[in-house]
Amino acid sequence: MKLIIATPSPFARKARVALLEKKIDFEEIVDVPWNQNTLTKGINPLGKIPVLIQDNHEPLFDSKLIVQYLDCYKPHPLMYPENPEENISARLIETVADGVCDAIVLVFLENARKEMLRSKDWIKRQERKIFEGVKYLSYHLKGKNYFVGSSFNIADICGYSCLEYIDLRFPKFEWRSDFPNLEKYWIFHKDRQSLKKTKPIAQIIEPLED
Template identity: 65%
Template sequence: MKLIIATPSPFARKVRIALIEKKIKYEEIIDIPWNENTITVGVNPLGKIPILLLKNNDPIFDSKVINEYLDHLKPNPPLYPSSFQENVSAKLIETVADGVCDSIVLVFLENLRNKNLRSKNWINRQEKKIFEGIEYLSNHLKEKEFFVGNNFSIADISCFSCLEYIDLRFPKFDWRKKHKNLDKYWKTHEIRDSFQKTKPKAQMIEPIQN
């Protein structure tokens, strides 16, 4: 199996963590999906990573779809809870964490444009989603060790990836100070092997033509 990733991507990171947790061997291919020469062309019509390439090279894309696929392929350890209620709770946390990351990407890209072309309204709109999304995560975590039930799940993978993506691309938001429970949660989990092995790294992307 091969996985096409970008090194800063929180979405690719979710899948990299899942593969490590499940001890599935794979080859990593590093792409920069924003650049002209991205290898996503003809593989994912949306031009986005992560993309899992199966042995026959069939592509599976979108971190949620890939991780559910992996959970079926190798059910242990389970990432998506089997109880209906917990499954929905975990997916809601995943959706909010992913949505925060989407907004961070949009702010990052907007700030790459020439100053006179940037929309303050657009940036404010995205920042509101980031702040309210993190507040939602904090309120749902409370003082627990894991987001859902007593087990590590996709909710933890998504939230952890999201928090460290904020540190990389939106450091002006001091979430540790504002949400002490998330800071405690981060300190509890940051030593996890799969988290340590997948720390996000910035990539240089080509400037966006106006």
């Protein structure tokens, strides 16, 4: 299997961590999807990573769909819990954590525009989503080591990745001091191999057009 990724991407990280947790062999192909010559051209009409590529298979894109596919391809360990209540709870955490990451991307891109073109209101709107989203994660985590159930699953992949994406792209948000339960959680998981191997790394992107 081949996976097209970007090194900072929390969405690509979901697929990378799931592949590592399931011990599936794969090759990572690093792209910068924001650049003109992105490898996603002709593969994903939306121009986004991650994309999973296999011989004699249609390319798969969107992190949720890829992880769901991997759960069918190799069910153990399951990333989306089997128990219906836990499944919904895990998907809610995924939705909020992914939404926080989407908002961080939008702030990052807005700040990459020329200063005169930036909208402070738009940035504020996204920042509210980031703060409220993390508050939601903290509230639902409580004092536990896993967001949902008693083992590592999609909720942890997304919750944990979201926190480290904040460190990379939105460091002014000191979530560790605002939400000590999230810091304790981060410390509990930080040496997990699949997370250590996929720590986000910034990329340089081409200047955006006006």
